Amino acid sequence: MSRDQIAEELPNLAESKLTALVVDDSFVNQTIHQKLLNRLGIENDVVTNGKEAVDVYCSGRNYDLILMDMDMPIMNGIQATKRLREMGIESKIAGVTTRANEGEKQEFMEAGLNDFQEKPLTISKLLSILHKLNFYVQT
């Protein structure tokens, strides 16, 4: 999908200057997720576990969107999501995980997610997250 086609789908994305935080302990996934975000013009940072995500927010940083993996060492996605919500963080959090059975999905959603996508992420799944979270203005 060319940048023009993507900008057509999301008319305000080209100027949006959205920011995102990738929270994942896998280098493979970090690289892919960052590339997907870059492709859509979304500035992004990456951390390797839930605790680092919490620390980043504690240090005063803020992001429009968090792509939160579930299984991570030290602090997993469920714990990190709960913690961020307890802190009053209102960033949109999209859970991205390979764990997709209903029970696990529900537990993750109930921790405070705004959306959930099964890994692996693709351009269309990321666009779906953005649509769902109203990161554009429909014309």
Add this chain to the structure above:
Amino acid sequence: MNTTVVAQLQRQFQDYIVSLYQQGFLDSQFSELRKLQDEGSPDFVSEVVSLFFDDCSKLINTMSRSLEQPDNVDFKQLDSGVHQLKGSSSSVGARRVKNVCISFKECCDVQNREGCLRCLQQVDYEYKMLKTKLQDLFNLEQQILQAGGTIPQVDIN
């Protein structure tokens, strides 16, 4: 630019990559990665798969150690390793590796050490096989570029 040579190489590339999909080495996630490759990151795919192969090597070593002592297998650590490997392989479209991980997980779930050892051997074989295949694919890409051609977009559906 020798257009005949380029056309031949492009054809070779196309046939080879299609065969990798048909033989189940790769699935559609690999095409998704290829879509992300652009002038700004011309080596994106080879960089990502390189990270994946590093993962394979590290995780296989760790899992091998977990399985060493017959009376003392850490199935929890094993399960964690398999889960990570399954995730990685799924993310790059390494279909055969991912499928072995599915069987591997089943063996972990029932604490079948022999089964786990077999799966470990198989996953080691599959990732090394894929590594060789992808190296050949990337070499073909380089040959096309050096001959002045462009790498074909191959639509896999």
